[in-house]
Amino acid sequence: MMAYLLQRVLGALSVLLVLSVVAFGLYALTPGDPAVVLLEASGIHSPPREAIVAKRAELHLDDPLPVQYINWLAGAVHGDFGRSFRSYTPVAELYLSRIGATALLACVSTVLSLFLALPLGILAAYHRGRIADRLAQIVVALGGSMPGFWIGLLLILLFAVQLRWLPAFGSPTPSGIVLPAIVLAVANIAVLTRLTRSSVLDVLSQEFVMVAHAKGLSGRAVTFRHVLRNTYIPLLTVLGLVFANLMVGTAVVEYVFSWPGIGRLAVDSALLRDQPVVVGFTIAGGLIFTTMNLLVDVGIATLDPRVRSL
């Protein structure tokens, strides 16, 4: 177990190393002189030459790129990801203040999609080729083909503008979270239903299911004690990814609903060309992804001893 854990942690570290190179590369690509923009953001309009030179020295902008990278990495390890070009607020602070709203939305949406996708997928597998299966396939096909932001606009049109049941602007309140959570769940329901169906089918074709039936267990006992237990592992893997994807992939939907999360912060900053905050989103996303992957790996190894020996 320890060896497996160590191997996973080393893998995560190598991912973070690549992330740091990508993020620094994005900083280096940023057009314009960061020193001037930052001075203006901190309230000094048309800064004098000496101030710019001093700021450039402070930011180590005149060093060669590899040296800049090392300095940047040292700062990043201590949570310093630069300051916003517009508000001069530290980037880390901006993300920490908004990550709660995104996490809430991601949790609600993950739970919602699980509650719909699991029964549908199991039903489809047990009724392979019949009506329930066809229905599930239509859900999968449609859910995976519609752009989320468009579904969001349609739902706002129906429930907020026409029926006036729910607010058009998302907010972390029970009525405000409904529409964005549904929109985000749609694509995941497609993915999870498809996966549940195929993993249940996979388990159903195995011999131990036949043995369980042969020794006289009731259909329900076979389903719950033998079949479903064996579908946890592929599901858990994907669930971790679904959640991580929701944490970072909500940007467009958050923008549609004006949800006060990290995705909207990134999109707003991208449109206003506030580059440090946009790059901060790549870093935040990479950190969330790596952490979730690591958690999923450890979770699976705890559940399934066979994985550890690999």
Added chain:
Amino acid sequence: MSIAMRIPAVSHAPIEREVAPEQSERKRRSRWHRLGWTGFEALGVLILLAVVALAGPELWRWGALEQHMDALLQNPSAAHPLGTDEFGRDILARLLLGARWSLAGAAVICGGTSLLGFFIAALALSGGGKTDAIIGRIIEAMMALPGLVTALAFASILGASFVNLLFALIITSWPWYARTYRALLLKERSALYVESAVAAGAGHWRVLLRHVLPNIIGPAAVLATANFGAVILNLAGLSFLGLGMQPPTPEWGEMINEAARYFEDYPWQMIAPGLCIAATVLSINLLGDGLRDVADPRTR
């Protein structure tokens, strides 16, 4: 890029054995039957779409950029079947021209990513064990990063334009292709025809391009098709945010962006391009599923 691509294909070999022997005998004539009815229908829809995108803007009576100041924000009528926008431009004309940009953009991304993925995979395998290991680690690490987020950052830093968005999406989605191509190339490397080509004195890149490439073009096409739908959705999403095609040129995602300002009173402007995106992606996904069945019946 998408979650679907990260899920390992689960095979159901034992279940597929239910097919009766005489039936499989009859069906062995062509493996294209496995494309299925939905696959053929989807292919038909896509061919129609390609024809419409190519010929439509030339044949339709209004141009996509013509402004009709006497017909602003009109609902569907005989003259303008899908209505007009706030500048009096015909929505149908914009959809037709938008189809060109959306489809061409997605095709460029798929083609570009395929090429980049192929060359990086080829580079990894030509360089020997150490190069292969390093490139392999980089591919894995890049795959663990959220691609769409990185693309958003790239597009924003390069500046909002269609070409920059295409570049950003290519540069962030090659790792999936590189991994698949690496596996494909590894399998082909030990094939007899490669050995004979090498024995005949063909150079490394010549073997790769003239002999190996034609042999893996089938699986490569399946991969690109399966990914095409997700690419259209990603392109539309980032265009919708304003990071892609800039007005007045129409592109489906950009059209929804423009229509979102008026969508409470004139919803049709926003609904029409979304329907186009959904129908296109649905057809491509169905075709992709069918093609995968043709290439490898076990994954059905």
